[in-house]
Amino acid sequence: MPFYRSLGQVPHKRHVQFRKPDGGLYREELMGTEGFSSDSALLYHTYAPTDVVAVTTWDIDGRETTPNHPLKPRLVHTHKVDEGGDAVTGRRLLASNEDVRVSYVVADQPSPLYRNAMGDEMYFVESGTARVETVFGALEVGPRDFVIMPTSATHRWVPTGDEPVRLLIAESNGGIRPPKRYVSKSGQFLEHSPYCERDLRGPAEPLIVEGDDVDVYVRHRAGGTIYTYAHHPFDVVGWDGHLYPYAFNMDDYEPIIGRIHQPPPTFQAFEAPGFVICSFVPHKVEYHPDAVIVPYNHANVDSDELMFYVDAAGGARAGHGIDAGTITWHPAGFIHGPHTNELEMAVQAYNAGMIEIKNMRAVMIDTFRPLELGEASLASEDSDYLATWRNA
Template structure:
């Protein structure tokens, strides 16, 4: 994270005695990245965070993938995966490569305590509300929130509404951060950034829970492990540092527009090792007198593109089945752009002055290595999507 926070009670110096009201010592935990040479946080526990009383295997189903061969575009309708479950065990794998795994779940019940020891996770809330309980405190989240969960942060998801919370989940093998070009050398958001520190929400106070013999499910490179801790991990009375979970709502993303169509990097929101995440939000149309307001045909020669539609696509794309929750998957090697009749219709509407705002609301994940299909995508793929490119 680009700036420092301090929450709850912490001592005046790092790594010094910090005593409880009864005179005993709090247990200090340093969560550090890149071998303790990058961002970190110091947490102060009532009990030792190392007190494990049992270890077992956690079997994670549905992790196999299938190559995208023969190479073709895909249309995945995630709403057909709305079968319930929790945000940890209920997620269905859509796509994966060596750098990233993308999953979906419509969670209708609390998850177990969980942490990912492989990398950061990004949760995008398409609909519903939830309380995200973490070792750092609580985040209340709702529609269009991004939640960035740092590596090895113990947390759980608790749906809070009468409807499921629909989550698009990106599991990284490293950190997920704002793009470097948005930040100063010291980590402050710069003036040209489409969002800034004021738009980010982090836990504001400690969240302490009593409990004994508490299970935590851990995802790691060899699979899954269940740890049973003597005391509840949520016993932190204070923490400080630059590493913590936070939320950012895509409605606070300020789009950058131009006289002609702007390329996807203009909408970049986060980046991770081997991938980027973009936010497409409603914005003014281009204003060149001869503007073409839909994307030109393009070939992502070294990227697979997943476009998750937060709202149903309008115009001709809506007629091709790209409804709310749909994902279009355009792999490297496939040239794509306007769908059938979309180019002519958009130009006619622009010339007639009928279009003022582009209404697209979507999250895009571009990866720099090929993605393979997960079992979730294969279960709800529309096999007719390739035909929508005929005579475009």
Template sequence: MPYYRRVGEIPRKRHTQFRSPAGSLYAEELMGVEGFSSDSALLYHRFLPTAIVNARAMPDSRGRLTANHPLKPRHFRSQDLKWEAPADVDAVTGRRTLFGNADVTIAFAAATTPSPLYRNAAGDELLYVQGGAGVLETVYGALEVADGDYVVLPTSTTYRVVPHGELRLLILEATGHIGPPRRYLSTKGQFLEHAPYCERDLRGPVEPLLVDGEDVDVLVRHRAGLTRYTYANHPFDVVGWDGCLYPWVFNIRDFEPITGRVHQPPPVHQTFEGPNFVVCSFCPRKVDYHPDAIPVPYNHANVDSDELMFYVGGNYEARKGSGIGIGSLSLHPAGFTHGPQPGAAEASIGAEYFDETAVMVDTFRPLDLGEAADACEDPRYAWTWARRGPDWS
């Protein structure tokens, strides 16, 4: 994270005695990345964070991935996904895998019930709230989240998700770390003046979250699969912490669009970067103001990346007539030249403002398709530019 924060009670010096009012020594835990060579936080526990009493291998629910073959653009409707018991879906075990590759797994959940305690020890997670509200309870404290929030969860953060009603989430599970693009940051980690968001737009935990309990289960994802630990004491026992590594929230409405006289390329919308992928935010904005500008995107072949768009608000001008709506995802793979739907370029001429909101994930390795993608695909989408094809009617 770009800046230092302090929450709860901590001692004046690191790695010195820090005792409870009853006189017992608090247990330090250093949460750090890149082998003590990068960002970290120092947490103070009431009990030993190492005290497990059981460990059990658990089945992995991600399912298998299949290649996008034959290679074609695809449209998926997250709103059409069904769960066997919708009243019992949680944001961890209820994830449905849409896409994945060696760098990132992308899933969707329509959560209605609290999740188990969970920790992803294989990489950072990025959650986008498409709809609803809830609270993320974490070892660092609680975070209230709602429509439009991105949540960055550092590797090995223990948390659970408690929905307020239905909470619809797009979930990215990386195999490394997710953060602001490096070009937005100074050498000391401060957001620079040209960045489309800054520290004032971010929210982090503001107070400790203390929960009592014994023999508490935590589901842990690691590189070999899933393990369920049973801890002697509840992991939410941190009385204070400080550092630059913690979960944080940024709302897409606080992204300040970068515009120009002619159409701007997707990097101006970049919001996060991860291992071999980027995340961009397309927000309501004034569009191109050259007198001869064509505001919608030009046809383009991203030869090194697959482009995944998640449509979450307004009306995406370049996709009118394609069947895409709120909750849709389009996948335009490398090897396919993609662009606006027929008539969209002409129709956009003279527009001054686009009321559209979308989250884009560009991956630099091909995205394979998960079981949830198979369950909600619109087979006609690939032929909408020509208006005819094997699934067209």
């Protein structure tokens, strides 16, 4: 996280005696990244966070992948894999490489306590509402929220509405943070950033839960493990630091526009080792008198592009099966862009003054190493998508 927060009870200095009402010491836990050399948080537990009474294996299913060979674009309908379950064990794998795993889940029940010991996770809420309970406190989240969960933060998802919560999930093998060009050397968001600290929602107060012999599911490089703790890990009376979960709604992203079409990095929201995440939101069209307001043909020479459509594609794209919840997957080496009818119709509408706003909402994940297909993509792709590029 780019700025400091303090919540609950903390002593006046780090690593000094901090005593409970009964006279015993609170137990410090330093969650630090890059070997104590980068962002961290210091948490104060009532009980020892190391008190493990049992260890068992968690068998994580559906991790096998298939190369995208022969190389071709894909159209994936995530709503065809909405089996239900919880946000941890019910995930369906869409795509993965050495840097990121992209999954989808329709969570209709609370998840177990969970943490990812390999890297940060990005959750995007397509629809529904949930309470995200964490060792730092709770977050109330809803449609179009991004939730950034730091490495090894124990948490769980609890759906709260009448409908399940639909989540697009990116599991990183490193940190997920705002792009470096958006923040100063000291970590403050700069004036040209499309969002700032005021847009980020962190926990408001500590979350204390009593319990004994509590299971926590841990995802790690060798697979999955279930730790059973003597006491519930949600026993933190206070914490401070720069590392904690937060939510950011895509509608708070302020798009940057220009006289001519702006490239995807204009909409970048986060960066991570080996991939970036972009937030496409409604915005004013370009204003050059001869502007072409749809993208030019482009070849992803060094990245695979996953575009998750929050709303169904409008205009000429509406005829290609791109509904809410679909993913267009354009791999490195495949040249793509507007279809002929989309290009001509957009120019005609712009010249006639019929278009003022581009009403698009989508989350794009661009990776810099090839992605392989997960079982959920193979089970839900549109095999006719390639044909839509003929005569484009």
